[in-house]
Amino acid sequence: xxxxxxxxxxxxxxLKLLEESPRHGYEVIRLLQDRFLGVYSPSPGTIYPRLARxxxxxxxxxxxxxxxxxxxxxxxxxxxxxxxxxxxxDLEQEIANSVRDIAREVKEDVRETVRxxxxxxxxxxxxxxxxxxxxxxxxxxxxxxxxxQREEWRRQRxxxxxxxxxxxEERDQWVREWRRIWDETWGPSGRRSEHDAxxxxxxxxxxxxxxxxxxxxxxxxxxxxxxxxALDDVSARIRExxxx
Numbered sequence: 001x002x003x004x005x006x007x008x009x010x011x012x013x014x015l016k017l018l019e020e021s022p023r024h025g026y027e028v029i030r031l032l033q034d035r036f037l038g039v040y041s042p043s044p045g046t047i048y049p050r051l052a053r054x055x056x057x058x059x060x061x062x063x064x065x066x067x068x069x070x071x072x073x074x075x076x077x078x079x080x081x082x083x084x085x086x087x088x089x090d091l092e093q094e095i096a097n098s099v100r101d102i103a104r105e106v107k108e109d110v111r112e113t114v115r116x117x118x119x120x121x122x123x124x125x126x127x128x129x130x131x132x133x134x135x136x137x138x139x140x141x142x143x144x145x146x147x148x149q150r151e152e153w154r155r156q157r158x159x160x161x162x163x164x165x166x167x168x169e170e171r172d173q174w175v176r177e178w179r180r181i182w183d184e185t186w187g188p189s190g191r192r193s194e195h196d197a198x199x200x201x202x203x204x205x206x207x208x209x210x211x212x213x214x215x216x217x218x219x220x221x222x223x224x225x226x227x228x229x230a231l232d233d234v235s236a237r238i239r240e241x242x243x244x
Contacts, residue, residue, distance in 0.1 A: 009091055010042075014050060015081045018060055022072040025222075026229030035176060036099060046225035068229050172180060213230060 015027055025048050033041050048083055054060045062069040064072035073081070081088065217223070 009094075010046075011050060011054070012081075012084060012088060012091060013095075014047075014054065015059060015077055016092075018071055018073040019078065019081055022070050023071050024068045024229050026226055029226065035095070040098075043218070043224040047211060048222040048225060066232065066241075068232060069225070 014028065017023060017031060023031070028051070029042055030043070031049075032184065037205070050059065051062075051123075052076070055062060055071070057076075059074060059080060060071045062071045063072050064125055
């Protein structure tokens with residue numbers, strides 16, 4: 001698929017999104033993901049610098065709400081958007097076409113996968129019907145594939161065994177620390193309900209998973225801003241669940 005946004009078009013579309021409503025960077029990214037069926041997913045390193053550049057040009061402004069930068073279109077930004085309505089109309093038509101192209105390509109990928117599987121099954125059937133020689137070819141392929149899968153399983157098993165003691169110790173340390181904080185907040189374990197304890201374990205597992213991912217990633221200001229907004233979004237949903 002060709003690039004979703006040509007030169008300067010993403011900048012124009014960001015102005016359009018902020019005209020619809022004030023948003024923070026995480027909302028902008030999620031909205032773009034939704035409109036492009038999850039296929040186009042701009043990174044924080046793409047969106048946040050562009051929002052900062054729009055602010056430098058006086059086209060947007062921001063205010064901090066609950067620790068998040070919420071961007072709003074300025075009069076200057078609205079004027080530029082109005083001056084480029086024809087270009088915006090063309091862009092929105094291109095986006096609609098891109099979404100249709102994405103849907104068509106996904107559909108074609110599924111068809112190609114089905115065709116490939118059908119061809120493989122057909123070939124396998126022919127080989128099995130080809131007498132002893134055909135059956136021997138098929139059986140050899142089957143043995144080779146089974147051996148390959150066994151070797152891959154052994155490799156993954158050995159790799160896991162090699163790292164398991166260190167990973168277990170790191171996890172145990174983290175869980176102990178988290179439970180200590182949880183106990184200080186909610187009281188001794190003996191006075192907590194079973195559901196409280198389970199929630200504590202779920203949170204510990206979540207934080208540990210994020211910590212592992214972050215250990216292998218390069219963190220920067222844009223990534224941290226995105227993470228903060230994503231966590232705030234999750235937190236709001238959890239609070240809503242508590243109120244329901």
